[in-house]
Amino acid sequence: MEPGRCKGISLIFLLTALQVFSSAARTLDAGPGTQLLRISYALSAAVHGDTIRIHGGEYHEGNIIIDKQVVLLGLGRPVVDGDHLGEIFSIKADGVTLDGFRIRNTGVSGLNDYAGIKIYNRKNVIIKNNILENCFFGIYTQYGLNCVVSNNVLRASQGREQLSGNGIHCWKSDSLIISGNSITGHRDGLYFEFVSHSLIWRNISEKNNRYGLHFMFSNDDTYASNVLEGNGAGVAVMYSKNVRMFHNTFRDNWGDASYGMLLKDITDSYIQGNYFESNTVGIFVDGGTRIQMYRNSLRNNGWGIKITSSSMDVKLNYNDFIGNTFDVGTTGNLVLNDFDHNYWDKYEGYDLDRNRTGDIPYRPVSLYSMIIENNPPALILFRSLISTLMDRSEKILPSITPESLKDNYPLMSPLKLW
Amino acid sequence: MVEVSGIYKRFGRLQVLSDVSYRSTKGDCTALIGPNGCGKTTLIKTLLGMVIPDAGTVKIMGEEVNRKWRYRTHIGYMPQIGKYPENMRIGQVIEMLIDLRKDCASPDEELLDDLALKKIYSKRMGTLSGGTMQKVSAAIAFLFRPDILILDEPTAGLDPVSSEILKDKIRKEIGKGRLFLITSHILSELDGLVSHVVFMQEGKIMFHKEVKQLQTETGEARLSRVVAQIMLAGK
Amino acid sequence: MKKLIKYNLLDIVRNRIVLAYTLLLALITLSVFSLEDNAAKGQLTILNLILYIVPLVCIVFSTIYAYNSVEFIEMLLSQPVRRKTIWLSLFCGLSGALSLAFLAGLGVPLIFLDQSRTGILISLAGVFLTVIFVAIALLAAVKTRDKAKGIGVSVLLWMYFALLFDGIVLFVLFQFPDYPLEKTMVGITMLNPVDLARIMILLKMDISALMGYTGAVFREYFGTNAGISVSFLALTLWALLPFYFSLRNFNRKDL
Numbered sequence: 001m002e003p004g005r006c007k008g009i010s011l012i013f014l015l016t017a018l019q020v021f022s023s024a025a026r027t028l029d030a031g032p033g034t035q036l037l038r039i040s041y042a043l044s045a046a047v048h049g050d051t052i053r054i055h056g057g058e059y060h061e062g063n064i065i066i067d068k069q070v071v072l073l074g075l076g077r078p079v080v081d082g083d084h085l086g087e088i089f090s091i092k093a094d095g096v097t098l099d100g101f102r103i104r105n106t107g108v109s110g111l112n113d114y115a116g117i118k119i120y121n122r123k124n125v126i127i128k129n130n131i132l133e134n135c136f137f138g139i140y141t142q143y144g145l146n147c148v149v150s151n152n153v154l155r156a157s158q159g160r161e162q163l164s165g166n167g168i169h170c171w172k173s174d175s176l177i178i179s180g181n182s183i184t185g186h187r188d189g190l191y192f193e194f195v196s197h198s199l200i201w202r203n204i205s206e207k208n209n210r211y212g213l214h215f216m217f218s219n220d221d222t223y224a225s226n227v228l229e230g231n232g233a234g235v236a237v238m239y240s241k242n243v244r245m246f247h248n249t250f251r252d253n254w255g256d257a258s259y260g261m262l263l264k265d266i267t268d269s270y271i272q273g274n275y276f277e278s279n280t281v282g283i284f285v286d287g288g289t290r291i292q293m294y295r296n297s298l299r300n301n302g303w304g305i306k307i308t309s310s311s312m313d314v315k316l317n318y319n320d321f322i323g324n325t326f327d328v329g330t331t332g333n334l335v336l337n338d339f340d341h342n343y344w345d346k347y348e349g350y351d352l353d354r355n356r357t358g359d360i361p362y363r364p365v366s367l368y369s370m371i372i373e374n375n376p377p378a379l380i381l382f383r384s385l386i387s388t389l390m391d392r393s394e395k396i397l398p399s400i401t402p403e404s405l406k407d408n409y410p411l412m413s414p415l416k417l418w
Numbered sequence: 419m420v421e422v423s424g425i426y427k428r429f430g431r432l433q434v435l436s437d438v439s440y441r442s443t444k445g446d447c448t449a450l451i452g453p454n455g456c457g458k459t460t461l462i463k464t465l466l467g468m469v470i471p472d473a474g475t476v477k478i479m480g481e482e483v484n485r486k487w488r489y490r491t492h493i494g495y496m497p498q499i500g501k502y503p504e505n506m507r508i509g510q511v512i513e514m515l516i517d518l519r520k521d522c523a524s525p526d527e528e529l530l531d532d533l534a535l536k537k538i539y540s541k542r543m544g545t546l547s548g549g550t551m552q553k554v555s556a557a558i559a560f561l562f563r564p565d566i567l568i569l570d571e572p573t574a575g576l577d578p579v580s581s582e583i584l585k586d587k588i589r590k591e592i593g594k595g596r597l598f599l600i601t602s603h604i605l606s607e608l609d610g611l612v613s614h615v616v617f618m619q620e621g622k623i624m625f626h627k628e629v630k631q632l633q634t635e636t637g638e639a640r641l642s643r644v645v646a647q648i649m650l651a652g653k
Numbered sequence: 654m655k656k657l658i659k660y661n662l663l664d665i666v667r668n669r670i671v672l673a674y675t676l677l678l679a680l681i682t683l684s685v686f687s688l689e690d691n692a693a694k695g696q697l698t699i700l701n702l703i704l705y706i707v708p709l710v711c712i713v714f715s716t717i718y719a720y721n722s723v724e725f726i727e728m729l730l731s732q733p734v735r736r737k738t739i740w741l742s743l744f745c746g747l748s749g750a751l752s753l754a755f756l757a758g759l760g761v762p763l764i765f766l767d768q769s770r771t772g773i774l775i776s777l778a779g780v781f782l783t784v785i786f787v788a789i790a791l792l793a794a795v796k797t798r799d800k801a802k803g804i805g806v807s808v809l810l811w812m813y814f815a816l817l818f819d820g821i822v823l824f825v826l827f828q829f830p831d832y833p834l835e836k837t838m839v840g841i842t843m844l845n846p847v848d849l850a851r852i853m854i855l856l857k858m859d860i861s862a863l864m865g866y867t868g869a870v871f872r873e874y875f876g877t878n879a880g881i882s883v884s885f886l887a888l889t890l891w892a893l894l895p896f897y898f899s900l901r902n903f904n905r906k907d908l
Binding site: 467485488494514 | 732
């Protein structure tokens with residue numbers, strides 16, 4: 001067969017197939033002024049592949065189960081109110097799309113994780129452009145595969161931590177795309193447990209009670225361009241491998257045990273181009289192995305980085321350390337870590353050979369910061385004459401601060417990241 | 419007018435005054451003399467309330483002065499070394515004192531004129547010589563027409579002219595019935611002024627006599643010789 | 654009384670050292686704000702100035718001034734003036750003049766340049782420290798007869814408040830590393846006006862390092878209105894008590 005003819009036949013075949021398919025898939029209208037007054041009526045009336053257009057209005061229908069592959073499209077942002085009873089949308093079919101709703105008032109329970117939208121063991125679900133208000137859990141994915149959660153706004157004002165739920169909660173899922181969502185007032189803004197091969201991109205998670213972003217046992221994920229701001233305890237990243245974090249902003253995470261980012265037992269990960277500003281601790285590395293941190297900017301944090309002695313092979317290069325009270329804090333001696341080629345605003349060395357690299361090494365751990373690490377009440381002597389004098393003398397004659405923790409090639413001028 | 423009885427005072431291990439009793443009345447001009455460190459200045463300071471005695475009483479104008487302050491309206495004091503705030507001008511010091519002493523309607527500015535202090539009113543105290551400072555102290559002592567005048571080494575740093583002016587003033591005020599208590603090393607300076615002599619040694623008053631009586635006892639007319647005689651006799 | 658305070662005040666304000674002190678403060682304040690691009694960093698330089706330089710200047714100057722006023726005091730004592738009045742006016746004169754110098758050199762420029770509430774708090778703390786160290790200086794001067802010795806005692810006292818006290822605190826902390834001494838530390842801070850002022854200012858400056866657990870404990874005490882009231886009460890006591898003891902001593906002192 002000659003190639004041109006083959007192309008023609010296949011095009012005709014495709015068009016015919018589409019025609020058949022579209023004639024099978026209908027578009028239903030539901031809501032005030034239509035025959036289908038309730039969403040559940042429309043769902044009963046619909047068949048596999050239908051599109052249901054829900055018109056503006058208020059719907060009080062308790063739990064709505066979507067068990068057919070349909071597109072549920074909200075026109076004029078219909079309100080779906082759960083009346084504090086239980087779960088609202090339960091998605092129990094593959095390929096469902098839920099678009100354009102205002103979903104509010106789920107039940108609150110200590111036993112059940114009631115959610116505004118919950119995906120049960122399904123794939124190819126798309127949840128987009130919804131507003132979720134006052135939901136216990138916002139969007140909940142359980143055994144989800146290939147799902148997309150994008151451009152949703154989640155707002156809650158939850159008080160006590162025991163009875164509060166997460167904004168976007170994903171459990172045992174794979175290949176998700178979570179993007180463009182904005183979450184505030186939940187327990188954890190974004191929560192992932194056993195989630196792999198997923199992309200978390202351009203979300204804003206702020207003023208949540210606990211963590212802005214919290215993930216555990218979630219390997220091979222990428223977090224990019226998210227903003228995590230003013231959360232109770234910052235961001236916690238735990239027990240995961242192959243995590244890639246690019247261009248995220250961690251800001252204003254102040255509190256008792258608050259971290260810009262807590263890395264607990266993380267291996268083989270990349271942290272690049274992130275911005276850590278005004279956190280109690282910018283990055284806390286508690287047992288990290290083979291982590292590469294490049295071109296991050298750490299500004300005005302209490303501690304730029306805290307790193308435990310169990311961490312190995314952490315590479316920290318080409319980062320800006322500006323205006324931090326303490327650049328690096330550590331509990332003991334560190335080995336096999338690399339702190340070279342960073343810019344430290346506290347560096348007081350010189351550059352005689354004009355290669356833009358300081359000629360003497362910089363020791364980012366101050367004696368006083370080590371004292372505080374071992375004896376927290378000594379913080380009362382912060383900025384006192386005695387702490388200043390101790391740091392000065394330690395700089396001249398290092399004896400207690402870890403010998404290996406130093407930047408052998410400190411940069412003379414900031415990299416001006418961001 | 420001034421009555422001291424049974425005063426004891428010790429500074430550390432040093433007994434500066436022991437059982438000092440002394441009284442003096444209107445019109446008396448008493449010379450308080452004795453070797454260095456005999457307790458003269460301490461006695462004067464006790465009268466002024468600057469030194470608080472360990473025991474004994476001080477009465478001024480018939481009133482016990484223990485820790486009181488108002489009685490000092492009756493006393494004019496000229497210290498041995500007067501020092502004043504360095505940045506203040508002479509005029510300011512005088513004005514300040516006049517300002518403080520509202521009780522005295524018409525201050526006696528005679529010495530201010532006679533010692534030519536008014537011409538140098540704008541001079542700062544810090545720039546003054548010892549002598550000029552003494553002049554200021556003298557003028558201040560007489561300023562509020564006190565009934566009792568206590569002068570500690572009044573003529574020590576003064577030039578002869580000023581010294582004479584001061585002595586004339588003392589003489590004039592004695593005439594008005596004021597009580598004077600003067601300490602001096604230069605006994606000749608006191609000739610003709612003094613009516614009584616108090617001689618102190620090692621914190622005790624050895625004697626308190628009228629000058630006339632002493633003159634007859636020793637047969638010497640000049641005060642310095644009188645005292646020299648007594649001291650020799652004492653040894 | 655008012656007149657005496659006025660005379661003391663005028664005399665001290667015109668003192669060359671006080672003028673130099675004012676200029677020095679102004680110079681440092683202005684240069685800090687024109688050189689530092691980071692306002693927080695500038696505030697820290699100012700903080701050191703207030704916590705260490707201001708007390709040092711105040712205590713040494715006041716001690717010397719008190720010794721130099723002995724003759725003036727003697728002159729006043731020969732006048733019908735209460736001892737209490739004399740001593741009180743000396744205290745008011747010194748603290749008033751030095752506070753004025755401080756405000757003119759540092760407080761006002763700071764409030765203008767910084768325009769935050771921290772600036773006001775810093776100025777207030779500076780005035781308190783000025784008054785406190787004048788009071789301590791008067792106590793040192795009245796207790797020690799010899800001028801050179803008195804100045805030595807003053808410098809030692811400054812060393813104690815600026816450095817030795819904290820050294821002792823650190824030593825104690827090292828002896829009890831396993832005890833939660835945060836709350837004890839709050840109490841101990843009250844024993845040193847310099848530490849008290851430092852903690853109060855630092856907590857207002859929102860320094861990230863103080864946001865941790867220990868910082869939170871301190872914040873709980875010093876951050877509340879009650880805590881601030883107690884702190885200022887403690888500072889007031891630090892000014893009044895040394896002065897009261899110096900006055901009692903002066904009333905009994907032989908001059």
